[in-house]
Amino acid sequence: MHSPIPDDYSTSCAPAIALRGISKRFGAVKANNDVDLTVARGEIHGIIGENGAGKSTLMSILYGFYEADSGSISVKGELVDIKNANDAIAVGIGMVHQHFMLVDNFSVLENVMLGAEKSFSLATSVSQTRKALAALSDQYGLAVDPDAITGDLPVGLQQRVEILKALYRGAEVLILDEPTGVLTPQEVEQLFDILNTLREQGVSVLLITHKLQEVLAITDKVSVMRAGTMVAERTTVDTSKEELAELMVGRKVxxxxxxxxxxxxxxxxxxxxxxxxxxxxxxxxxxxxxxxxxxxxxxxxxxxxxxxxxxxxxxxxxxxxxxxxxxxxxxxxxxxxxxxxxxxxxxxVGHVAEDRHRMGMVSAFSARETAIMGFEESDAYKSSGVAGALGLMSSSRVTEHCETLMAQFDVRPADPHLKSANFSGGNQQKLCIAREMEHQxxxxxxxxxxxxxxxxxxxxxxxxxxxxxxxxxxxxxxxxxxxxxxxxxxxxxxxxxxxxxxxxxxxxxxxxxxxxxxxxxxxxxxxx
CATH class of the missing domain: 3.40.50.300 (P-loop containing nucleotide triphosphate hydrolases)
Structure with missing residues (x-):
């Protein structure tokens, strides 16, 4: 039973975001199941859960990458219809993805301006963007050289560019997907300083992360998802790492x-x-x-x-x-x-690469293909008889091998034919580690x-x-x-x-x- 927003509810008091009864299915998988979420203005709100719990799907619905099968979204008390990212941006929602969406050989200014030019005149757009960037940098403490080539910047500064892009487009709600996964400890501290400034300026931040110590350090509230449902919400100062871990997994960890x-x-x-x-x-x-x-x-x-x-x-x-x-x-x-x-x-020598996407797997390959990368010549995967002697693989053996690894290492979903790119990061990692460890x-x-x-x-x-x-x-x-x-x-x-x-x-x-x-x-x- 969901509480409707009263008709006379003042938009000045309304939450920045209110999601009600959000459900989303992908085939047989129900990624979100009747999810509610409320985020106040000027609040840093953590969203945690195991890989595959539905966090990213929920945020993708809020940002317009997916459309919910059912449910509603309200922004500052007003019901909105978000069908794509442009709709989300139009109502003040911005998103910084885990893997940055930047053009490496463009300058910072060009990346911020791209797709949001203010004039048909390029010179006018550049001038206006430069002024806006200076103002945003001062307001939020996001100093970065507008003329620097983006690909030459360290990861922490590239992340600032992504945040500036969102703010330049009018974001009052900022979604950050695993923002510290590629940052050094010093860059994490700098990011948290920025988030504190954003909060002080009234921006709401949705922080998707798996790092419980960061949730406790920076958020005001935290919502916990498990198996596509919202199982708990806590005020951060009233919870602990142990409680959050147990809520996420459903058992003591x-x-x-x-x-x-x-x-x-x-x-x-x-x-x-x-x-x-x-x-x-x-x-x-x-x-x-x-x-x-x-x-x-x-x-x-x-x-x-x-x-x-x-x-x-x-x-x-x-x-x-x-x-x-x-x-x-x-x-x-x-x-x-x-x-x-x-x-x-x-x-x-076995090797689990630092960057699984660049060196540990091929995203377009199926899980069963990823599970034998580097070991393709093994007799265990060859057909019997003459075909095996000729070096031909047995499709059934490769599939059975992957099914065994998935069961041993709890890879979800346990589908050997699913593309590697369609698994969550944690399940991709378990598959890569399983491949290397299986051979002792x-x-x-x-x-x-x-x-x-x-x-x-x-x-x-x-x-x-x-x-x-x-x-x-x-x-x-x-x-x-x-x-x-x-x-x-x-x-x-x-x-x-x-x-x-x-x-x-x-x-x-x-x-x-x-x-x-x-x-x-x-x-x-x-x-x-």
């Missing part, structure tokens, strides 16, 4: 990794004096020395962009060794070696294991990594999440400016100590 002490054995990967220079002549890795031993998880902490990506690429055989050498499961690899990523895989690699390299993943899936992924460790694998985890590194890993190294500047056992680590190491100059080195 371990917010720390439950594991026994590590029992390190023989060294499986030895990194000796590795340096590496990129094609532009920038030295990205400087005299790296690191050992990975069977039966332990080693974490790499550091602000993104300090050499972690290059280190993973080198250890996975994607980038060639230039200086120094590696010992990979008993095989020496140096600048004279001709080994590639396929060769490293044969040596027993001697060494597993994992980049950002829980980026864009909800609390329930995080708990599951951590459990699987610990089980692989206990089975005798050596695991390297690169993560920008300090809580994850401290909780999951047995030993931690810190990278800054391409060097390892600190190393310690996880039981000696805390966020303050790691943070100090992450910020020190690479000319000095700290060892515990």
């Amino acid at each position: 371990l917010l720390h990794v439950d594991k026994s002490p590590a029992n390190p054995q023989q060294t499986l990967l030895d990194v000796v004096d590795i340096s590496w220079t990129d094609p532009r002549g920038v030295e990205r890795l400087k005299s790296i020395n690191l050992q990975l031993r069977a039966g332990e998880i080693v974490g790499v902490a550091g602000v993104s962009g300090n050499g972690q990506t290059e280190l993973l690429s080198l250890l996975a055989g994607i980038a060639p060794v230039q200086q120094g050498h590696l010992n990979v499961c008993g095989t020496r690899v140096d600048a004279t070696s001709l080994l590639d990523a396929k060769s490293f895989r044969h040596l027993g 690699p001697k060494v597993l390299l994992v980049g950002q294991p829980t980026r864009g993943v909800d609390i329930g899936a995080i708990e599951f992924i951590h459990q699987q990594l610990v089980e692989l460790r206990d089975a005798g694998s050596a695991i390297l985890v690169v993560s920008v999440e300090l809580e994850e590194v401290m909780s999951l890993c047995d030993r931690i190294v810190v990278m800054s400016e391409g060097r390892i500047v600190g190393e310690m056992e996880s039981n000696e680590a805390d966020a303050q100590r790691l943070g100090l190491m992450m910020g020190i100059s690479s000319t000095s080195e700290i060892r515990s």
Whole structure:
């Protein structure tokens, strides 16, 4: 039973947004089921839930990407009909997507102006946009060079451009979809400063996130979705991380990794004096020395962009060794070696890429195709008889294999034929991790294991990594999440400016100590 908005309800007192009875079905899947949501003016309202809970679908309906099958939307007390993004913008709703919608080789000003030109005269539009940008930058603390090429800006500033785009178009309600997933800790702080300013100026913010610590830090209220329904709303100061996690998943969730002490054995990967220079002549890795031993998880902490990506690429055989050498499961690899990523895989190295969309999967492939990427030559997927001898795959075996992985790793929906792009981020990640772990690699390299993943899936992924460790694998985890590194890993190294500047056992680590190491100059080195 939904409470109607009274006819005499003053629009000056009405909520910024009121959704009533929103339902949306995609085939057999009911993504939203009779959902209500109210957001006050000048409020930061968090929306949380597991991957696939219906959060993004609900916001896509509010922004006009989808039309609801039933229900109503009111903006400032007035019923509105939002059929597309232009309708949403017209009533003051803006959205900043997880993956930015910017033209890299356009300037900031050109990106903001694109599609919202104020005049038939380009010169007049540019002049008006420049003045408007200056005013918005001053009002909301969104300083950015209007003439900078967008593709050259760091991610945090690109996000500012997206926010400016929405405000330039008159947004009074701003939807942010997983806004901190690609930001450094410093950029997250800057974003929160901006959100506080927006709130003070009367802008309402809808924050879709899976990071409970961020919900508690920045929101006024939080709504929890599960399986397409709205199951709870809480005033943020009256709730806790534990309560929100249980509401999201429907059961108590371990917010720390439950594991026994590590029992390190023989060294499986030895990194000796590795340096590496990129094609532009920038030295990205400087005299790296690191050992990975069977039966332990080693974490790499550091602000993104300090050499972690290059280190993973080198250890996975994607980038060639230039200086120094590696010992990979008993095989020496140096600048004279001709080994590639396929060769490293044969040596027993598994790799879960940092960016699953660019390197871990092909979005247009089905789940069953993603589940065998890199292992296509395995006899397990070949047809029987002559067809198998000719190297032909068995469609049924590939499907059955994917079904097994989906059941073991709780990938939803459990449809091997569904396109990889149509799974939520957390389920895409579980599929990629399942593919690599199934083959029991001697060494597993994992980049950002829980980026864009909800609390329930995080708990599951951590459990699987610990089980692989206990089975005798050596695991390297690169993560920008300090809580994850401290909780999951047995030993931690810190990278800054391409060097390892600190190393310690996880039981000696805390966020303050790691943070100090992450910020020190690479000319000095700290060892515990």
